[in-house]
Amino acid sequence: MSGLARAESSRGLWAASSILIVFLAVPLASLVVAVPPGELAAQLASPMALRALALTLRTTIIATALCVLLGTPLAYLLARGRFRGRDILDTLVDLPITIPPVVGGVALLLAFGRRGLLGRHLDVLGIQIGFTTVAVVMAQVFIASPFFVKSARAGFEAVDRRLEDAARTLGASPAHVFVTVTVPLARPALLSGVVLAWARALSEFGATIMFAGNFPGRTQTLTLAVMTALESDLEAAAAISMLSLILAIGALLGAKRLGAGRGAPVA
Amino acid sequence: MPEGGLAFDATADLGDFHLEAAFEVAPRETLVLVGPSAAGKSTCLALIAGLRRAARARVTCGADVWCDTAAGIDRTPEGRRVGFMFQEYALFPHLRVLGNVAYGPRARGRTRAESEAAAQRWLDRLGLGEVAARPVTELSGGQRQRVALARALASDPQVLLLDEPFASLDVHTRANVRIELRSFLDEVGLPTVLVTHDPIDALTLGDRIAVLDHGRVVQTGTRDDLLEHPRTEVVAELAGVNVYRAELAAGRGLKEARAGALVFHVLADDRRGPSFLAFAPSEVVVSAERSPGSPQNVFGGTVREVLPLPDRLRVTVDAGALVVAELTREAGASLEVKPGRRVWLSIKATAIRVYG
Numbered sequence: 001m002s003g004l005a006r007a008e009s010s011r012g013l014w015a016a017s018s019i020l021i022v023f024l025a026v027p028l029a030s031l032v033v034a035v036p037p038g039e040l041a042a043q044l045a046s047p048m049a050l051r052a053l054a055l056t057l058r059t060t061i062i063a064t065a066l067c068v069l070l071g072t073p074l075a076y077l078l079a080r081g082r083f084r085g086r087d088i089l090d091t092l093v094d095l096p097i098t099i100p101p102v103v104g105g106v107a108l109l110l111a112f113g114r115r116g117l118l119g120r121h122l123d124v125l126g127i128q129i130g131f132t133t134v135a136v137v138m139a140q141v142f143i144a145s146p147f148f149v150k151s152a153r154a155g156f157e158a159v160d161r162r163l164e165d166a167a168r169t170l171g172a173s174p175a176h177v178f179v180t181v182t183v184p185l186a187r188p189a190l191l192s193g194v195v196l197a198w199a200r201a202l203s204e205f206g207a208t209i210m211f212a213g214n215f216p217g218r219t220q221t222l223t224l225a226v227m228t229a230l231e232s233d234l235e236a237a238a239a240i241s242m243l244s245l246i247l248a249i250g251a252l253l254g255a256k257r258l259g260a261g262r263g264a265p266v267a
Numbered sequence: 268m269p270e271g272g273l274a275f276d277a278t279a280d281l282g283d284f285h286l287e288a289a290f291e292v293a294p295r296e297t298l299v300l301v302g303p304s305a306a307g308k309s310t311c312l313a314l315i316a317g318l319r320r321a322a323r324a325r326v327t328c329g330a331d332v333w334c335d336t337a338a339g340i341d342r343t344p345e346g347r348r349v350g351f352m353f354q355e356y357a358l359f360p361h362l363r364v365l366g367n368v369a370y371g372p373r374a375r376g377r378t379r380a381e382s383e384a385a386a387q388r389w390l391d392r393l394g395l396g397e398v399a400a401r402p403v404t405e406l407s408g409g410q411r412q413r414v415a416l417a418r419a420l421a422s423d424p425q426v427l428l429l430d431e432p433f434a435s436l437d438v439h440t441r442a443n444v445r446i447e448l449r450s451f452l453d454e455v456g457l458p459t460v461l462v463t464h465d466p467i468d469a470l471t472l473g474d475r476i477a478v479l480d481h482g483r484v485v486q487t488g489t490r491d492d493l494l495e496h497p498r499t500e501v502v503a504e505l506a507g508v509n510v511y512r513a514e515l516a517a518g519r520g521l522k523e524a525r526a527g528a529l530v531f532h533v534l535a536d537d538r539r540g541p542s543f544l545a546f547a548p549s550e551v552v553v554s555a556e557r558s559p560g561s562p563q564n565v566f567g568g569t570v571r572e573v574l575p576l577p578d579r580l581r582v583t584v585d586a587g588a589l590v591v592a593e594l595t596r597e598a599g600a601s602l603e604v605k606p607g608r609r610v611w612l613s614i615k616a617t618a619i620r621v622y623g
Contacts, residue, residue: 162357165318168344169351170422172374180370184361 031245034238043239051217052225053243059133059221060201063140067148067197070141072190075152076178080161097146104142105210112138113211135212136219140201148197155189156182195255202247222247271329272296273426273458277314279321286310286321286482292426292458299473300462302501307482308462309354312428315460316351317344328425328458345374350419350457352429356411358403364390364414365399371422389417393451409440416448420455427452427459433468445471466505470494478502496622498543508545509591515542521563521616528587531614532563535621543622548581550618551592554611555602563616566590570608573599580604584612 035043043049078090096104112119113130122129129135159182167177183190205223212219214228222244229237276289286307292298300308313319315326317334320341326334333347334340359367368386373379390396393413398406403414412432419427432448433441449472452459461472469476470490477487478501485499497503503510511526517539524531524544531544552558557565568586575581580599582592590612594602604610 160357162353163359165313165316165344166351166353166357166418167359167370167374168318169316169347169349170371170374170418171345172370173343173345176374180374181359181361 028245031238031241035235035242039235040239040242043236044243046236048216048220048225048229049236049240049243052220052222052240055133055136055217055219056202056221056247059136059140060198063137063144063201064148064194064198066137066141067145067201068190068194071145071149071193071197072152075149075193076156076182078149079153079156093146093149095146096143097150101143101204101206102210103206105139105207108135108139108142108207108211130211131213131215131219133212133218136208136221139207139211140204143204143207144197144200147200148193151189151193151196152186155186155193158189159185192255195251199248199251202244202251271425271458273315273460274325274327275311275315277311277321277324277326279310279314279319279324281307281310281482284482288479288482288484290477290484290487292460294458295453295456296474297452297459297461297472299469299476300460300479301466301469301473301476301505302464302479304464306479308464308479309430311479312351312430312460312462315347315426315428316349317342317347331425348423348425350422350424350427352412352415352419352427352432354431355435356415358411358414358418360402360404362403363399364395364401364403364406367403367414368418368421371418375422386417386421389421390414393417407440408436409444412436412444416451424457427455427457429459429461431463432461433463433465448472469505478505495620496543497545503545508547509551511544511588513542513544515539515621524621526588529566529590531619532616533619533621534616538621538623541623545620545622546614546618548591548593550614551590552613553582553584553592553594553598553602553604554613557611558613564612564614564619566612568610568612570604570606570610572606573604582610584610586612 044053074093078086078093109116109130111117112122112135114120114123114128116130119129129138163181163185164177167181168174172180203223204221205227208219208221209224214220214224216225216228220228222240226237226240226244229240271294273292275291277286279286284305284307288307288311290298290300300311302308310319314321314324315333321336323336324334325336326332326347328348332338332340333342359370362370365383365386368389369379369382372382372385377385387396387399390399393416395410395413395417398410403411406414433444436444445468452472461468463469463472473490475487475489476493478485478493478499480499480501486493486497486502488496493502494506497506497508497510500510511529511531513524513526513531515533515535515538516523519536521532521534524533524542526544533544535542557567566586568584568590570582571585571589572583573580574583575596576593579593579595582594582599582604584590584592592612594604602608602610
């Protein structure tokens with residue numbers, strides 16, 4: 001198991017690592033301890049938790065699908081394209097990761113809100129985005145898509161270009177090459193990008209509350225529900241938090257499983 | 268140009284050097300493009316296949332125009348019919364052997380069953396029938412090479428392009444594979460361009476050889492043609508002879524030929540003016556003292572390099588220009604040849620070939 005040759009250096013390393021391990025484990029364990037299983041079931045049956053869960057699953061799945069749909073071409077462009085302004089585009093994609101999500105929410109409001117840059121024109125047409133479920137999805141895509149794009153880009157970059165060239169000479173169109181060679185070879189990176197983006201969308205809070213508000217059934221996702229519950233009922237907040245933890249563990253296990261399935265040739 | 272052959276003519280700027288090359292390959296013919304690394308050999312293949320663009324290019328295959336920049340024609344790689352065997356083969360690691368070979372027919376719209384049947388036929392023909400279901404990552408170097416060849420051929424190409432087909436094979440496999448490939452190419456009968464940096468590949472596989480250096484075709488000819496009349500340093504090295512560009516005096520009998528710092532005396536009654544001189548290293552006699560007799564060409568020089576070969580020594584001597592000589596190990600030992608040693612070289616006029 002241990003790749004370290006000498007027992008004493010291994011012991012030293014464990015000692016040095018232990019503080020962070022404890023620091024990470026104790027709060028998560030507290031969450032589990034705070035909510036007895038019976039209590040968890042009762043709390044989760046509450047309309048607030050159920051609605052938040054349903055909304056969260058719906059919005060994060062749509063948001064993740066949008067990240068993949070819109071992010072895949074961009075990731076390939078960044079991986080393969082040679083054009084002016086690539087560095088600028090690269091920075092643009094990184095920014096939503098580095099800015100505080102609340103700032104992202106304000107930015108979205110200023111763009112798509114009723115008085116926003118684009119929003120005021122949409123408003124004339126009778127379309128309002130701010131404080132709707134659509135806004136929740138948009139906030140999630142804004143914050144989560146860079147995670148998918150970065151992972152997918154790294155995956156595409158790792159695909160040997162000559163394999164794509166070989167496929168072209170064998171008679172395949174660029175689109176056919178992409179589907180039959182590039183995507184299968186980049187699959188592990190694409191899947192890990194999906195999981196990362198979904199996990200980030202699940203934990204989205206700041207941008208959502210700024211841009212979509214906190215309306216039960218419409219924009220109140222699990223994280224927002226935790227905050228609302230916390231104002232009146234710590235146990236309910238802990239139960240909903242516990243639910244988020246279960247989803248996160250599910251995402252990680254799913255990612256490991258999908259990752260393990262790679263490498264075996266098909267057909 | 269004969270029906271079904273390949274014609275290539277292109278000018279391209281490739282960052283640090285300029286490619287300007289043209290050649291033709293007849294049906295059933297194998298043209299070997301040989302030259303030092305970064306001479307532009309692989310670029311020529313990429314231009315034929317349409318994987319790169321050139322400022323000016325014309326590529327035709329039989330009556331088909333694949334590319335003609337002057338006429339605004341530039342077909343996509345999938346719109347040309349090339350069987351391209353890449354360096355290190357570029358097999359699809361996520362597909363099994365059969366899937367790799369069936370890829371071409373499948374991409375060209377045949378059904379899965381048809382494609383796999385065609386792939387299996389090529390695999391059987393190349394003696395790979397047994398490994399069809401194996402992942403390509405489990406194959407030996409020689410097997411991978413044959414899978415790459417089967418994949419290229421299964422897409423029903425009109426031209427075969429082979430980029431360094433032996434570079435990733437070990438020395439023992441190489442010789443066998445070379446013989447196999449030669450007879451297989453004859454059997455398939457497609458116009459073939461084979462790129463290599465190895466003179467032995469060029470001499471054993473090429474019906475014709477084109478020597479590429481710094482983006483230019485410096486000499487084209489049959490193997491015998493090249494070996495007998497090298498006109499460039501690259502070819503001289505390939506043929507293993509000394510070659511000099513010389514200015515030949517007029518007249519008959521023994522006459523002067525000035526090759527830079529060296530003045531040779533040669534026999535060439537029917538020639539004058541700019542000519543090439545060539546002689547084999549074994550024709551050069553190396554001695555410690557100036558020979559007392561009267562050979563027509565005697566030069567003093569300093570040994571620059573000594574290369575021990577299995578049965579002899581190859582010595583490079585600076586005599587104003589570099590001259591390569593070969594002598595037995597015994598002769599080398601008694602002369603104590605080593606870099607820096609002063610020696611005398613003598614060459615008979617009759618040993619020097621003169622040509623234009």
